Amino acid sequence: MTISSFMPPVRTLMGPGPSDVHxxxxxxxxxxxxxxxxxxxxxxxxxxxxxxxxxxxxxxxxxxxxxxxxxxxxxxxxxxxxxxxxxxxxxxxxxxxxxxxxxxxxxxxxxxxxxxxxxxxxxxxxxxxxxxxxxxxxxxxxxxxxxxxxxxxxxxxxxxxxxxxxxxxxxxxxxxxxxxxxxxxxxxxxxxxxxxxxxxxxxxxxxxxxxxxxxxxxxxxxxxxxxxxxxxxxxxxxxxxxxxxxxxxxxxxxxxxxxxxxxxxxxxEEGLENAWQRHAAMHASLAAGLEALGVHFVVDAGSRLPQLNSVYIPDGVDDAKVRQYLLAEHNLEIGAGLGDFAGKVWRIGLMGYSARSENITLLLTALAEAMTQQGYVCSAEDALAAAIK
Amino acid sequence: MTISSFMPPVRTLMGPGPSDVHxxxxxxxxxxxxxxxxxxxxxxxxxxxxxxxxxxxxxxxxxxxxxxxxxxxxxxxxxxxxxxxxxxxxxxxxxxxxxxxxxxxxxxxxxxxxxxxxxxxxxxxxxxxxxxxxxxxxxxxxxxxxxxxxxxxxxxxxxxxxxxxxxxxxxxxxxxxxxxxxxxxxxxxxxxxxxxxxxxxxxxxxxxxxxxxxxxxxxxxxxxxxxxxxxxxxxxxxxxxxxxxxxxxxxxxxxxxxxxxxxxxxxxEEGLENAWQRHAAMHASLAAGLEALGVHFVVDAGSRLPQLNSVYIPDGVDDAKVRQYLLAEHNLEIGAGLGDFAGKVWRIGLMGYSARSENITLLLTALAEAMTQQGYVCSAEDALAAAIK
Missing domain, CATH: 3.40.640.10 (Type I PLP-dependent aspartate aminotransferase-like (Major domain))
Known part of the structure; x- marks a missing residue:
């Protein structure tokens, strides 16, 4: 047994936590x-x-x-x-x-x-x-x-x-x-x-x-x-x-x-209320982009958490394959469903330092790519355009 | 309230833990x-x-x-x-x-x-x-x-x-x-x-x-x-x-x-048994130095922990003043006595990365200085000479 120092890659963490660390x-x-x-x-x-x-x-x-x-x-x-x-x-x-x-x-x-x-x-x-x-x-x-x-x-x-x-x-x-x-x-x-x-x-x-x-x-x-x-x-x-x-x-x-x-x-430094507003604004952008991809939310708009976006996995799209693709090709982590939601739902986090527009751009682009590979029809361009609104 | 980033100084940690971190x-x-x-x-x-x-x-x-x-x-x-x-x-x-x-x-x-x-x-x-x-x-x-x-x-x-x-x-x-x-x-x-x-x-x-x-x-x-x-x-x-x-x-x-x-x-990398031997060797060196300062061990030699050296505070030497001096003047931490030993004993750690000769030199020099300031008669030179043996 000889074990070397562990050198992790840089991931973008958009699961249910841990979030990106500044x-x-x-x-x-x-x-x-x-x-x-x-x-x-x-x-x-x-x-x-x-x-x-x-x-x-x-x-x-x-x-x-x-x-x-x-x-x-x-x-x-x-x-x-x-x-x-x-x-x-x-x-x-x-x-x-x-x-x-x-x-x-x-x-x-x-x-x-x-x-x-x-x-x-x-x-x-x-x-x-x-x-x-x-x-x-x-x-x-x-x-x-x-x-x-x-x-x-x-x-x-x-x-x-x-x-x-x-x-x-x-x-x-x-x-x-x-x-x-x-x-x-x-x-x-x-x-x-x-x-x-x-x-x-x-x-x-x-x-x-x-x-x-x-x-x-x-x-x-x-x-x-x-x-x-x-x-x-x-x-x-x-x-x-x-x-x-x-x-x-x-x-x-x-x-x-x-x-x-x-x-x-x-x-x-940011201010607590500013942080709340940033989470809300980033969520609005992500939600518009996801809806443009035909990916729909589990929770009604009125009680949705901006920092944790649970969405239904579209029919015909393989849960594990998409998450593996995002991780392998884009160093991007999103969360699987837990408990009753396992296999049916993704959990996309926009928490803290993860709640920024670069992450949304990456997520929408990479997710569109991963789903397209499985024959699902969607457009990353449309999603990004919707997200910018 | 505006609180800034916390920037700790570099201490030498020779208390009962935490020890120096490599x-x-x-x-x-x-x-x-x-x-x-x-x-x-x-x-x-x-x-x-x-x-x-x-x-x-x-x-x-x-x-x-x-x-x-x-x-x-x-x-x-x-x-x-x-x-x-x-x-x-x-x-x-x-x-x-x-x-x-x-x-x-x-x-x-x-x-x-x-x-x-x-x-x-x-x-x-x-x-x-x-x-x-x-x-x-x-x-x-x-x-x-x-x-x-x-x-x-x-x-x-x-x-x-x-x-x-x-x-x-x-x-x-x-x-x-x-x-x-x-x-x-x-x-x-x-x-x-x-x-x-x-x-x-x-x-x-x-x-x-x-x-x-x-x-x-x-x-x-x-x-x-x-x-x-x-x-x-x-x-x-x-x-x-x-x-x-x-x-x-x-x-x-x-x-x-x-x-x-x-x-x-x-x-x-070091090898477990080598680490044990390093602790024993550093302890032997420290113990010789402390005895040369007239500082005596609480525990009999046969059952002493090399990595944690409990010693009696010499008569007339103020516990808190010495520890404060070491911290303020030498960025050096040693441990106070705990429970029944409070005020009577110091605990000097030689744990892990702390168990090295530079630390022993610093400890003996600084401790001799701190005790001398309080009228206690001892010689750092003698202690260092004894420690090197």
Whole structure:
């Protein structure tokens, strides 16, 4: 066995994440490693918290990145807020709602599901009916932007419903943060988690989270210890807390945090609302181009995620062959369908640094070429003309 | 609020980890991000598994990096092998043995502790007495290299004891992997976890783990689901398993894995046994230099970790002032004492890329200077002369 250094090619990442990582962020990852208790590193952590508060639109003190991917951020929210025996209403309109249920049951709590159609936003009336039937529910959990389908749910209205029925909220913002409007404080979200590798355009591996005062109070009032030592927010707070003694908990992923810091500095430079607008504008361009190719959207225009475009694979076009062609001939990655959508749908990401016109031009050109090879009739020129409009 | 890019200085890291990261590894972190299901990335994952098997001296199929720091690797071993109601014998001779107990109790299992003196290896006779008293114990857990004290325990003998009493073993190798002899298969270790940021000299954030066939069988025979979704090895195996369908579980920390791959390629180039010998030789040099400064070791020579040197702070020398001076004047980090050793002990790391003679020269020179400033009488020249021997 002799294994050499790994030299990856440069891909264009237009799948469901990771998205294209800006060269500034890659450069940040390679900066000299500091100790995780170094005063300069601790200062960087304070900036990171400020930047995350900006991105989440929150003043929540307990706002920080979990040292693991979005799935661990999900687990952090559930294991800290849910206790054995609790009842949690979980809205399921895709893969990630289902994963939330897994988290609930592994705590020894009960998940009451609100099953909604894939590709649709969570249905408010259905949720209210279930909350009405389960007055003892403690938490309402839902996915803001379903990465498996491309549907955006009305987080503001869902949080208002939760408050009406005296539930705390747990919100999955893995794909929404930085890509669409998201206002943690104004909407009254209690616990939220995201991922570094979607609209923040950082490398994968970190999960920003934020907890409201009500969530923190619930964590402090727990009857059972948090089942995870690694994800226990009481302990994590000892390391990340303001003015605290920076008690050692675990060794922070120093260089990965440099990358997240840089990605958030770039978000601040662009302006959060400008980033939302850029995603919307790029989506409009891509959508016009795809429709010109005869490729149609899974999700209705009113609840479509600009950053994740789920489209039906046209009849007679081979899913795997197209994706392999794009990768082999154009170094271009798009996403396959997940769960119920496997083999039927492509997921085309326009997240963060991927949401730019060069990528749209490449995608439309390459996709038209790949489909034409399979006898599908379409015109890249028409698509590009439509996209420019 | 306007926050700028973070530009860390270049430090020399001689604390308990993170250790100095080789420029080749920093460069690897900045390579272009691939999708986590990209065939080229999957190929890199297969190499990573092979390289980890080499580092652990194992043929265990279930050998891979957990996508989170060493504490999560610890939790992965415990939540997969321990079920509610189980009895686990935990050897405690420092901070990390205590943390193991926390993991056991949060599962709803019972931890029977073998309390040993800090700075000493785990006492075999004590362990046998406890195993004799608790014939229903399912697992023996211990720390191979206690990062909080610098003591090395006899993992081979402890595993033999465990087998005699029909226990599985969980071994903390966070600080030992790559720094001292470690033979997972020959010694009969069932579950082991390590960290990327110690003797592998990679950045922090990943935890290599390995499970024996007996451990895998125990995981498959569980009566209760694993309480953590993120750390459930049954699910993780679906993504990392050979010849499997590479089922999506969570998004792998792509660039961090490039770094780990590069660090293991470098370990393979040097040769594992050569790396152990380098750590031993550098330790001998440092130890001679420190003794010449009148700085004495906490741990007896026979069970000292070469890669983590715990030494008593000489009388009249201020702990914090010395560490601040080293950092401010020499960009040199050493570690403070942890737990019972806070304020009494320094921890000087010689891990991975930090274990080289330039670092020893810097440490001895800078430490002599810092202590002299406080009226302590010592000679850097004598220390350097002793170190060269």
């Amino acid at each position: 060269p500034r962020i890659l450069a940040a990852l390679a900066r000299p490693t500091l100790g995780h208790l170094d005063p300069l590193f601790v200062g960087m952590m304070d900036e990171l918290k400020q930047l995350l508060k900006y991105a989440f639109n929150t003043e929540n003190e307990l706002t920080l990145p979990i040292s693991a991917p979005g799935s661990a951020g999900m687990e952090a929210c559930f294991v800290n807020l849910v206790e054995p025996g609790d009842k949690v209403v979980v809205c399921v309109n895709g893969v990630f709602g289902k994963r939330m249920c897994e988290n609930v049951t592994r705590i020894g709590a009960t998940a009451v599901t609100v099953d909604c159609a894939w590709g649709q936003p969570v249905d408010l009336a259905q949720v209210e009916t279930v909350l009405e039937q389960h007055r003892d529910a403690k938490i309402l959990a839902f996915v803001h932007a379903e990465t498996s389908t491309g549907a955006l749910s009305d987080a503001q209205a869902l949080c208002a419903l939760a408050k009406k029925y005296e539930c705390l909220t747990i919100v999955d913002a893995v794909t929404s943060l930085g890509g669409v409007e998201l206002r943690v404080d104004d909407w009254g979200i209690d616990a939220i988690y995201s991922g570094s590798q979607k609209c923040l355009s950082c490398t994968p591996g970190l999960s920003p989270v934020s907890f409201s005062d009500a969530a923190v109070a619930a964590i402090k009032a727990r009857k059972h210890p948090v089942q995870s030592w690694f994800l226990d927010m009481n302990l994590i707070l000892g390391y990340w807390g303001e003015g605290g003694k920076r008690a050692y908990h675990h060794t922070a992923p120093v260089n990965a945090l440099y990358g997240l810091h840089e990605s958030l500095v770039m978000l601040q | 420029p080749r590894i920093l460069a690897a972190l900045a390579r272009p991000t691939l999708g986590h299901l990209d065939p080229l990335f999957v190929g890199m994952m297969d190499e990573l598994k092979q390289l980890l098997k080499y580092a652990f001296n194992t043929e265990n199929e279930l050998t891979l990096p957990i996508s989170a720091p060493g504490s999560a690797g610890m939790e992965a071993c415990f939540v997969n092998l321990v079920e509610p109601g189980d009895k686990v014998v935990v050897c405690v001779n420092g901070v990390f043995g205590k943390r193991m107990c926390e993991n056991v109790t949060r599962i709803g299992a019972t931890a029977v502790t073998v309390d040993c003196a800090w700075g000493q290896p785990v006492d075999l006779a004590q362990v046998e007495t406890v195993l004799e008293q608790h014939r229903d114990a399912k697992i023996l857990a211990f720390v191979h290299a206690e990062t909080s004290t610098g003591a090395l325990s006899d993992a081979q003998a402890l595993c033999a004891l465990a087998k005699k009493y029909e226990c599985l073993t969980i071994v903390d190798a966070v600080t030992s992997l790559g720094g001292v002899e470690l033979r997972v298969d020959d010694w009969g270790i069932d579950a082991i976890y390590s960290g990327s940021q110690k003797c592998l000299s990679c950045t922090p954030g990943l935890s290599p783990v390995s499970f024996s066939d007996a451990a895998v069988a125990a995981i498959k025979a569980r009566k209760h689901p694993v309480q953590s979704w993120f750390l459930d090895m049954n699910l993780i195996l679906g993504y990392w398993g050979e010849g499997g369908k590479r089922a999506y579980h969570h998004t792998a920390p792509v660039n961090a894995l490039y770094g780990l791959h590069e660090s293991l390629v470098m370990l393979q």
